[in-house]
Amino acid sequence: MLVAIVLLVLGLLLLAYGADRLVFSASILCRSLGIPPLVIGMTVVGIGTSLPEIILSLSAVQHGMRDFSVGIALGSNITNILLILGGAALIHPLKISSALLRRELPLMLLVALLCGLLLADNQLTRSEGFCLLAMAVIYLWGIIRLANNTRPLTGDPLTHEQLAELPGEDAGNTVACLWLGVALVLLPVATRMILDNAVVVADYLGISELLMSLFFISIGTSLPELATVIAGTLKGEGDIAVGNLLGANIYNTAIVLGLPALVSPGRIDSNAFTRDYWVMLGVSVIFAVICLRKHRRIDRLTGAFLLCGFIIWAAMLWFFPMMNNQ
Numbered sequence: 001m002l003v004a005i006v007l008l009v010l011g012l013l014l015l016a017y018g019a020d021r022l023v024f025s026a027s028i029l030c031r032s033l034g035i036p037p038l039v040i041g042m043t044v045v046g047i048g049t050s051l052p053e054i055i056l057s058l059s060a061v062q063h064g065m066r067d068f069s070v071g072i073a074l075g076s077n078i079t080n081i082l083l084i085l086g087g088a089a090l091i092h093p094l095k096i097s098s099a100l101l102r103r104e105l106p107l108m109l110l111v112a113l114l115c116g117l118l119l120a121d122n123q124l125t126r127s128e129g130f131c132l133l134a135m136a137v138i139y140l141w142g143i144i145r146l147a148n149n150t151r152p153l154t155g156d157p158l159t160h161e162q163l164a165e166l167p168g169e170d171a172g173n174t175v176a177c178l179w180l181g182v183a184l185v186l187l188p189v190a191t192r193m194i195l196d197n198a199v200v201v202a203d204y205l206g207i208s209e210l211l212m213s214l215f216f217i218s219i220g221t222s223l224p225e226l227a228t229v230i231a232g233t234l235k236g237e238g239d240i241a242v243g244n245l246l247g248a249n250i251y252n253t254a255i256v257l258g259l260p261a262l263v264s265p266g267r268i269d270s271n272a273f274t275r276d277y278w279v280m281l282g283v284s285v286i287f288a289v290i291c292l293r294k295h296r297r298i299d300r301l302t303g304a305f306l307l308c309g310f311i312i313w314a315a316m317l318w319f320f321p322m323m324n325n326q
Contacts (some may be wrong), residue, residue, distance in 0.1 A: 001204050002199070004197040004200040005197070005201060007193050007196075008193070008201060008216075008220075010193065011197065012221065012223065013223070014050055014189065014190035015052045015055065015056065015187065015194060016220075016223040017112075017186065018182070018186035018187040019052045019055065019183070020048070021179045021180075021182055021186070022051065022179075022180065023048030023051065024176070024181065025175075026044050026048075026176075026177055026180075028172070028173065028176035029176050029180075032173050033090065035248075039113055039144055043143065044141060046244070047251055049224050049225050049228060049247065049251075050247075050248045050251035050252055050256065051224070052221040053072050053251075053252055053256045054074065055187055055191060056194060057069040057072050057223040057256045057257075057259060057260055058075065058260065059191040059192075059195060060195060060213075060260070061259075062263070065195065066264055066267075066268055067210040067268055067269045068195070068210070068212070069256065069257070070213075070257065070268050070269070071211065071212065071218065071223060071259040071272070071276070072213045072214075072217055072218055072252075073253060073257040074218075074272065074277060074279075074280045075213060075215060075218025075219075075258040075276070076218040076221055076249075076282050077112075077284065078218070078254045078255070078276075078279055078283050078310075078313065079218045079219055079222045079310070080249055081245065081283045082283060082306050082307065082313065083310045084226050084229050084308065085229065085241075085242070085245055085287070085304045085306055085307070086302075086306025086307040086310060087226075087230075087307060088230060088232075088233040088241055088303070089298040089302055089303025090300050090303035090304060090307060091230065091233055091297065092233045092234065092236070093299045093303075094241055094242060094297065094298040095297050096291055096296045099137065104250070105246065105287075105292065106288075107250060108284060108287075109241050109285065109288055111135050111139075111250055111254050112249075112281050112284045114135065114253075115132070115253050115257060115280075116281060118152065118261075119268070119272055119273040120273055122269075122270045122272070122273060123266060123268060124257075124260065124261035124265050124266065125265045126261065126262055126265050127173070127261075128258075128265075129258045129265065130262060131258075132253070132255070132257055132261065133259070135252065135254045135258075136251065136255050136258065143211055168183070174288055194217065194220075198213070198217060200299070203270070208269060210268075210271060210272060210276075211295055211317065214276055214317075215317060225244060228244045229244060242291060242298070246291075249284065279313060280303075283309070
């Protein structure tokens, strides 16, 4: 059991590192192709924060673990807002000055509502997966168009911060290809370590794969978001902290849930809708309300409120077994 836990944690760390290196190399290669830096920052780097969830979800369904994928999507969204945003605001209050964020919030809520409609019948179909992925494509098209129409020198504060996240000009294609090779080796090894040992831990604890991925794995796959948000918070860059979480939640719902539905449709655990979806939707609405407040600031009190929400959610999962119809 102890060995399984160590290997599971190691796998999550390797997954996060491999995804980071993949985004790093992809950003350099895209720049060499003449793609504008702002487009790279708002797409490649944006998707990069959800890359661990995407890779792990796709690998899980290929091993017949459909509920595992659903748990990752829902759990990561809940964790991002309650734990990561709450913790970041507690460290340092976040000021939100970006109009881009307020334009993307309605889309996040729309995707969350669509997710509920698709989960209500306790199964995922290819047509539902296509709908979710179509939402991701529309979102990507929108931010690419927005990036092309934004002037980096005088534009939105979020665009300045996203440009600063790109690799330096001294990083060449040779370095990018080397890191790409490292990432392509690490990622499949990491996902196999996670899936194999997650099953062992879940069996030992007597919990379902949905609950295992919803809580434990979603915390682990949120490591890139945690690193980005804390870094942005300490620099006083509230927009990039909140913006990364907003984009990650859209991708988590649309891609992390959409790809498994497209690749391996079928029935899912009823708890995904009756228990977990409503928590995710409620948390998403709270996130939107916080970001749209007039003073545009996430203070420490709000951060403490979100962290308390995470603790209550965790307690309900673990100390009230009647909620888990396993």
